[in-house]
Structures are given as C-alpha cells and as structure tokens.
Amino acid sequence: MNRRIPGVLTLEAPTAPEVPVVFDSPHSGTVYPDDFDYAAPEHVVRTGEDTYVEELYAAAPRFGAAFLTAHFPRAYIDANRATADIDQELLDAPWPGPVTPSVKTTSGIGLIWRLVRPGCPIYTRKLTVAEVKTRIDTYHQPYQQTLMETVNRAHRRFGGVWHVNCHSMPAVSDERSPEGAGIRRADFVLGNLDGTTCGPDFIAFVAGEIRALGYRVALNDPFKGVELVRMVGAPAKGRHSLQIEINRDLFLDDATKVKTAGFGKLKADITTLIGRICDFAKERTKAA
Structure with missing residues (x-):
C-alpha cells in the first residue's frame, strides 16, 4: 500500500494493525517544480504552505x-480544489473544458493561484492551457485519485471510513478571509461543510478531545472544508470526512517558517489525538 511519486506524493501504509482511518496533508509540500517560474518573493509565495503539518501528523x-x-x-496547483475551478484571468486562451470558478477563484486562489495575497500576482505572464493540463495530470489528479483509492479501500474492508484532512491557518485573518480582516482565530477550526461530510458524533468527539488537551476550538467558522472533504464525505454511507485547521501561532513563526518552542508539545498532543x-x-x- 506504500506509494511514492517523487515530487508529487507519498502514501504511507499503516505500520500497526490497520484501522479505517486516512489522514492527508495536501498543502504541506515544499518541492518546487522547475517550471514554477513565480515572480513574487519566495517568502510571500510560501505563505500558502501548511509548513510542517506533515510532521505534526x-x-x-x-x-x-x-x-x-x-x-x-499549494501555489503551484491546489490539490484541494476541483479541476473545473479554473481562473480564466490567468490563462492566455479560453479553457477547453468545464469552468466553474469558486469564490476562492475570485480572490485569485483557485486551482492554480493567480495572486499570493491581495495585490501581489504570482506571475508576470499568462499560463498556457497546456501548462495547466500538465499540472492537473501530473500533480493534482494523482493526489486526488490516490486519496480516493485509499479511502475506498478502507471502506470496502471495514464498512466505514474516517478521513481527516490536515491543514494550518494564519493566526489572524486577512482581506481574503471569510470573516474579514483582523480577526484572531481559535487554536483549531474543525470543518465538515456545515454537517454534510461527517456525522455529528465524529466532529463532536474530535472537538471534545482537542478541548480536553487545553485548546480553543471553533466549528465551521471560518473554515468549513473544500473539495477533498466534499469528495470523500458521505455520512449516510459510512464515509466521514473532517477538515482540521491548526493555528500556526501554536508551532511556527509564519514569517520565517521556523518552528517555535511550542512545536514539540503540539506534536505530542496531535499524536494523542491521532x-x-x-x-x-x-x-x-x-x-457495526
């Protein structure tokens, strides 16, 4: 079950008796492809990363x-977006397939990012349709397909599956945030698309366990989950998918991407939660 595609993904199989749980971290990648010719400063481009989240879990x-x-x-191509979430403003020609831009796309952070923050473009040129198709075929689709294959396998074997989609978030919201700028966030935000991607018992259980570890928890506010929890979650069929956002102030200097003194404790607490x-x-x- 182990799978590794260099530069694309790693799937680690259980090293203990298997349980019907799948964790994934779609935004912690730091291997920048050679054709990612971004023009924005590197430290700004990296604000899109969930740096060290893969280590926490x-x-x-x-x-x-x-x-x-x-x-x-993530800024190269976002595995947590639909393939039709195309930002036509970024392309040098009309996209030949379906285009259903989300609210994220209007902010410049759709399938392929156009802006790294308000007023800061990533590129000095338009991307070609061929370039975008290559990114989808080489990076985006293998990730989503591997996740769905892994979830489906666990569901077939156990009759149920619990998926945890792992992320981090800036401590304070900015202009593109759902809640508006300048809002200090909870330690953890749990999202299940307002109750549609996992059962209420699962989100309540995880929230209770995190609170018992001493953290502040918010539910579906401001982050509810995006494409991956939507793809996986079908509670009525025994498929439960939950997004977890961790406040970066707990473990990271977001400006320098250097771990803070809190990293070790947080990792131990996440291990307990796992x-x-x-x-x-x-x-x-x-x-069952």
Missing part, C-alpha cells in the same frame, strides 16, 4: 492509519 501510521502527503506546493481518533473508528466498525 507523522505518527498516524503507527496507530494503523494511512497517511497521504503532497510534495508540491490515537484517539483511531480508537473511535475501531469502536464504530467493531460495533
């Missing part, structure tokens, strides 16, 4: 869960 296979991580950076989520899933499938 690294213990997942030890508890029997699969763990999928992306190697490529174990409890895996126990939750084992009990639910045992009861």
Whole structure:
C-alpha cells in the first residue's frame, strides 16, 4: 500500500494493525517544480504552505492509519480544489473544458493561484492551457485519485471510513478571509461543510478531545472544508470526512517558517489525538 511519486506524493501504509482511518496533508509540500517560474518573493509565495503539518501528523501510521502527503506546493496547483475551478484571468486562451470558478477563484486562489495575497500576482505572464493540463495530470489528479483509492479501500474492508484532512491557518485573518480582516482565530477550526461530510458524533468527539488537551476550538467558522472533504464525505454511507485547521501561532513563526518552542508539545498532543481518533473508528466498525 506504500506509494511514492517523487515530487508529487507519498502514501504511507499503516505500520500497526490497520484501522479505517486516512489522514492527508495536501498543502504541506515544499518541492518546487522547475517550471514554477513565480515572480513574487519566495517568502510571500510560501505563505500558502501548511509548513510542517506533515510532521505534526507523522505518527498516524503507527496507530494503523494511512497517511497521504503532497510534495508540491499549494501555489503551484491546489490539490484541494476541483479541476473545473479554473481562473480564466490567468490563462492566455479560453479553457477547453468545464469552468466553474469558486469564490476562492475570485480572490485569485483557485486551482492554480493567480495572486499570493491581495495585490501581489504570482506571475508576470499568462499560463498556457497546456501548462495547466500538465499540472492537473501530473500533480493534482494523482493526489486526488490516490486519496480516493485509499479511502475506498478502507471502506470496502471495514464498512466505514474516517478521513481527516490536515491543514494550518494564519493566526489572524486577512482581506481574503471569510470573516474579514483582523480577526484572531481559535487554536483549531474543525470543518465538515456545515454537517454534510461527517456525522455529528465524529466532529463532536474530535472537538471534545482537542478541548480536553487545553485548546480553543471553533466549528465551521471560518473554515468549513473544500473539495477533498466534499469528495470523500458521505455520512449516510459510512464515509466521514473532517477538515482540521491548526493555528500556526501554536508551532511556527509564519514569517520565517521556523518552528517555535511550542512545536514539540503540539506534536505530542496531535499524536494523542491521532490515537484517539483511531480508537473511535475501531469502536464504530467493531460495533457495526
């Protein structure tokens, strides 16, 4: 079940008896492809990364869960977007397929980012349709397909599956944020697209466990989840998908991308949470 595509993704198989849990980190990649000719300053481009999130959740296979991580950076192509989330302003010709831009696209952060922050373009040129197709075929689709194959496999074996989509967030919102600029965020934000991608017992359980570890938790505010939880989640069919956003102030200097003194404690707490989520899933499938 282990799978590695250099520069694209790594899927780590469980190293303990398998449980029906899949973790994934789609935005922690730091391997910049040679054709990513961004013009914005590197430290600004890197603000899109969920730096070190893959390290925070690294213990997942030890508890029997699969763990999928992306190697490529989010600003190059976002694995957590639909293939039709095309920003036509970025292209030098009309896109030949379906185009259904999301609200993120209007802010310049659709499938392929046009802006790294308000008023700061990533490129000094338009991208070609061929370039975008290559990014989709080489990076985006292998990631989404690997995630769905892994989730489907667990669901077939156990009759249910619990997926955790792992992210980090800036401590304070900016102009593009759903809640407006200047709002200080909770330590964790859990999202299930307002109750549609996982059962209420799962989100309540995870929120309770995080609060018991001493953190502040918000539900679906300001982040509800995007494409990956939508793809996976179907609670009525035993497919539960939850997005977890962690406040970067807990573990990272967001300007320098240097770990802070809080990293070790947070990683230990995340490891505890992973174990409890895996126990939750084992009990639910045992009861079924």
